[in-house]
Amino acid sequence: MPTPETRDAKLLEDFKTLKVRHPRLEEMQQFLLQAISGYRSYTLLDLYGASGVGKSTVMGQVARLVREASTNPAVFPVVIVQGSSEDVGSSARLDYYQQILAQLQHYQALRDRTKNLPLYTNPGKKSNDPAEWLEMRNAVEYAFALLQVQVVFVDEAQHLLAADPRSRPTAQLDWLKTLTNRTNVLHVLVGNFDLYECCHLNGQAVRRMRDHHFPRYHLDNQKECEEFVGALQSLLECVPMTVDVPALLTDWPWFGEWSMGCVGVLGDWIVETVDALWSKGETALTVEALTKYALQPDQRARLEMEIRTGEYRVARAKAQVELQLQRLLGTPAPDGKPLQATPDAPSTNGAGRGKGDRIERAPQRDLVGESAIASPPGKCPGSGQRLDLDVHRFTQSAVVHVQCPQCGSARKGSLKKDHIVCPSHEKLRGRSTHTGPRWVKHEAGWEVVAGAKT
Secondary structure, eight states, rough: OHHHHHHHHHHHHHHHTOOEEEEEEHHHHHHHHHHHHSSSSSSSEEEEEEETHHHEEEEEEEHHHHHHHOOOOOOOOOOEEOOTTTTOOHHHHHHHHHHHHTTTTTSSSHHHHTTOHHHHHHHHHOOHHHHHHHHHHHHHHHHHHHTTEEEEEEEEHHTTTOOOOOSSSTHHHHHHHHHHHHHOEEEEEEOHHHHHHHTTTTTHHHHHHEEEEEEOTTTHHHHHHHHHHHHHHHHHOOOOSSSOOOHHHTTHHHHHTTTTTTTHHHHHHHHHHHHHHHTTTTTTHHHHHHHTTTTOOHHHHHHHHHHHHHHHHHHHHHHHHHHHHHHHTTOTTTSBOOOOOOSSSSOSSSSOOTTTOOOOOOOOOOOOOOOSOOOOOOOTTTTTTEEEHHHHHHHHOOOEEETTTTTTEEOOOOETTTTTEEOBBBBOSSOOOOOOOEEETTTEEEEEEEEEOO
């Protein structure tokens, strides 16, 4: 018969593993289950959002439900892969292959298939042999078909899609698109706001992809506040200690602000506090204890800034795309007036400059008279300029081109130790011919812009 101490310890362990259900989580769970089991024309789904909103939680819950729904022991419907920030390009692909095959090794047919694969049996092996890479890809495709895999979840997927600096920015996305097209296995890419930018670099991939935002709770919205309070109440009622739930609920704005509206952050905060109090023999959960074990102000500020920046980047990118689409289609603005294309707007004929497009050179003083001699174009003042672009964001992104703040020319950014430098170039005299994604400096900082120069 279990002793009181054993029962209490069991209550604590159960609370540590508790995943509170709330409307946002349930909505996302139903969306993913429908995407996996229902009809779909896409094979890539990127699920992005702030750290701590519950992306990994819903991924784990959906994986468990899909596995429980499968009654055939010969079927392995779900595989979960973890992206690594240390692997980019081909290294990330190899890590993906190895994780897939490692999870399915309990099937004899797959063990027989992989026992002679050099890149699988020797994880540290470096190879440029196309045949060895093809064998790994074929083994993964064979495993998907043999075990009837329905979905692959890729956590921290922004790392998997980070291209090698020597490759084109869309290399990883093109590879994954091809793999999913061949196997028709849904890949759910889970990650932060960088994932949204990585997944919108290729028009062909976009056609086979859908994206979904897992938002946090915003305290300026009444409905979202009510849902957040409900999640907070559910957590407090499960605490295996003495808790004055009504009194703590009156401080719900404090809980919301200090958790950034993220239920995952809220849950970790309360669980960590309860565990610390339990180890000290305390029996009651108080505001003072919660204050002591909350995230520090600098941590909260950093998280809040990253979340707001990510939300702004996505909202701005979507607004720009909507405006570009209206311009291309010639649809009127909401006020009924036709949109006027700016001088830098892309041509609508899809083949460079359209008929009648004018090229305007930058203002400069011209020499006059018979002795006027055309001077050679000079270097742009932005050549060699140190850019205040965050090195971590630049290296983690698949985008390598930067737009010169001086003349608007798009060039490949140069990584110099702890900063990015705009390479030496001639001053742009007309319109940039670069139509791919690039880093552009705005009032709010550097952001990735896709398409033609804005």
